[in-house]
Amino acid sequence: MSLSLRAKVVILVITLIIFLTTTLSFLTGLRASADLKTEIGISLTDTAYQMTSRLDQYMWGRAGEIRMLSELALLKNPTNLGEVEILLNKMKENYPAFAWIGLTNVEGVVLAGTDGILVGQSIAKRPVYLQGMKGEFIGDVHDAVLLAKLLPNPTGEPMKFVDISLPIKDKDNNSIGVLAAHLSWSWAGQIEESMFKALRDRNKEEIFIVSRLDNTILLGPKAMLGEKLELESIKRAQSGEIGWREESWPDGEKYLTGFASGEGYLDFKGLEWIVLVRQPIEVAYGIVYHLQLFIWLIGGVFSVLFAMVGWGMAGSITKPLTEFTKAADRIRFGGRVEISKYKGIKEVELLTESLTELVNSLSAAETELTKMEAIAHHDRLTGLPNRIGLDHFTMTVSKVAREQNDVIAVLYMDLDGFKNVNDTMGHLAGDLVLKTVARRLKNTVRAGEFVARLGGDEFIAMIFVEKDQQEEIAGNIATRIIQEINKPIIVEGEKVKVGCSIGCAFWLGGDDIQTVINLADQALYEVKRTGKNRFQFIKD
Template sequence: MNKLLQVGIRVQVALATALLLVGLTVLMSFVVGKRSGADLQKQIGLGVSDIARQMADELDRTMWTHRGEVSVLSTLSVLQELEDTQQISSIVNRLSREIPIFTWIGVLDRDGTVVASTNDLLLGANIAQRPVFQYGKNGQFIGDVHDAKLLAEKFPLYNGEPIQFVDIAVPLFNNNDQFTGVLATHLSWEWADNVRKTLFAGQGIHRAVDIFVISADGTVLLGADGALVGSSLELDALQQAQRNNVGWKISTWPDGAEYLTGYAPADGHLDYAGLNWSILVRQPVEEALEPVYILRRDIMAWGLVLSIISSVIAWWGAGFFVGPIGKMARSIEEMKRGEIERLPDFDGAREIKILSNSLNALLAKLTEKDAALGQMEHIAHHDNLTGLGNRLALDVYFEHALAHADRHKTQLAVMMLDLDDFKPINDKFGHSAGDDVLREVAKRLRRCVRGGDLVVRLGGDEMVVVCHVGESGEGEATMLAERILNDIQMPFITGGNRVSIHMSIGIALCPVHGKTIDVLLNQADDALYAAKARGKNCYVLASDEGEPSGSKSSLA
């Protein structure tokens, strides 16, 4: 009778313990998994939207650059007078060779007849009815993506489809301010597809994203391997981008599948207003949110494992646990107070020893998980290539640095740094050599700044330095800029090759030029472009962009 009663109690304790722990595990897993999953999902979504924003910025910067090149070309007197067509032909052919994105360049007289062109294509043809002449004769014209109606047979297919162009045209006037013709150019749309393919290759969980460029009327201009090109999209994410918003959503696409969709507008660059393109970046939800699902699954699995272990212990120890458990409870209290580091081995039933060992193993695993979480946090805040901080680290650091500066009545200097002519290193020596140079640049930058300052890599060869400066913020910031320029200009050795490279720097001061990191980065970025415009290898202070604040010659 007593034996049956004992067995019944053990069964009841085991079942009650199992049900209680399973219920608590499910509840805890749901709450913790939902909260952690939501945070992780937000970070993944922000990563996709950041890709869209970077793609939009790359397109706008490229169009801005080539628009300026066409405007400068139109100021040549030989083009304005339209007298020496042989020299004009030589100029346009050389420009097409040097800058292949200009697939076709044509100089039209006042009647719309082509008098000089790339490889003499359409030479002598009258294209007065084409938009490049109709709009170009009235002022600078930038035409959206279109098929090559007159040149379709002159160029090979791209991805099995006829080549497409973006137009840039400007009017030509002679010295008497008389209209003499139009300089018309066709930019191959292939360059945008190359940006799409290479700009974000191999970026962690976002390495398999699809990037789309959408026109103002919702027509797909560019897609992954031609997907959806020419079709019209109606997505809530597209509507957000057309309202000049940047963000991400989970959207259902025309194929009926759900995608994590980042969106951003291509709203121009500097004085280039843009063509009202929208950028969408999508990734299948199951693939994009896989880390979220893994996190939730691991939380549930570990909870269930703990439930099973505890239930087994309860089954075997129900009859004689009271005494040893009391001792164990006291030992746990001592551990909580820091008096001991691990539970001691208890004499008695085998179940007591199992429980003691299991708890010690669990504590060890929790310690390992804490260390792993710390490592994950470090990875999330640092650039894999250089070990420098990333944009997330910059946002976190700036918030604390700004509070420190406010308390101590000091200033912050935000420097935007960009390597001059870095691409030729990759082209000549390979990307591994370029990576070596970037790592060495990171080391030199760390060497130049103080311990409490921050060096960040935003992407590519673009870096940011945030440092504390005193009341004479401008002087300290420019001294640091000079030190960086002097250090960077020292030769690099990579793969047995001696490489020389220089750097341009834009500087903004907080609170002089702004009190938010976005405003300061924009100010520093504008100053950086001013430094590039002055011949590179120099620094420019945002408040003094009219006069050079430093140059290679003054630092040598």
């Protein structure tokens, strides 16, 4: 049966529109899905890496405190055990994470202990004594043995400790005993709670700390504590890989899992705990599914509209149709086109306008995707770039800096006194302080320079400086930043002041820029430890 020209035109138009819509929707959705999935995986991996870093830094700090305590003359010549016990109790009072601290003689008998616990008893068969006699010892998480019934336990949950011990030596360098400490494992939960509570509640993210020795869950949901996990992500973390993957867990559900393994901190080699951050696939990729649905709905709506318009077309439109087909091919291969306008035939003019609207609408969908990617790169509260934005910036700027032989000053910043604002005036006041600090930072640095919020009250700035004046320029900018942040902030009618500690390091084009960021972080830690509200360059 032969068809009229009108019918052939309508069939051709409908086919063309469906092909154009399907092709653009598929390609746009495919690219958007891949990009967003990568960004989401990077976010989970970054969370896991932050947790491993905090765990290692915390253990390094506590081990250093025990090391300094062991050097006191009172312990090297413990003739007055009463004073020793007072000293140990003071240490425990100042650092509540220490569940127990004790001093033994060379036979392993406890001479003095916090709250008098275990005094006179022997711990000679415990690893904390045996390994401590050999040298500095930091043990993995274990169940309480001697202390389980002696220490208060308001939660009623099984008590777990991390051991720190080292030998006490007299002036002749002879071992006369062991200084032993049990850290309550609850500190790890407190770190997890303070860092990630908001993310967990909003995005259903769950954090697991897993022992490298036997894959036992040390920290995670209560129902899973003590279980052993056999996951590909754990195997990859054990081999030193950091990343993310989609995988099925023992509950049969599929999760997007970010993973990282502890690498230690400074002179502390670390216990190589593995941190997993999981999120249900349907939650992690929810934004991807919504975007795909949005693109397909736009395509479907315009397909119907254009089919209706096409039915009203008739006449001599074969030439315009040929041009439209060529335009569709160019679009299919990623080109930008303008639909030519044809005058004189009403139906052809309508089709031209409709196809132009389709191309514009699909281009608008791509623009929306670009906006969503921008949101993923910026901190929602302050509007500053976040860690993902920092990663993208460093990838670009390091190439440009190498070509132009520029020096980049990295200023790693942490607010002083911000926690007190949060605790006394509430999180809304804290948010106002963070937004004010972010605005001052943007106004302080020069045009073309970079400022980002890393999370909490930590910020980072990257400044271009001349090589022969790098410390002078960076120091002036750091001083100006501290002065601006020190200015009072009006919160609920009250003046609030916060300080700012800054660690400085320079990227000269050789090292990986992430290494320089880590050096600036070390300098910041030294500032916080020795004075606060000032800046310091990293020491060689």
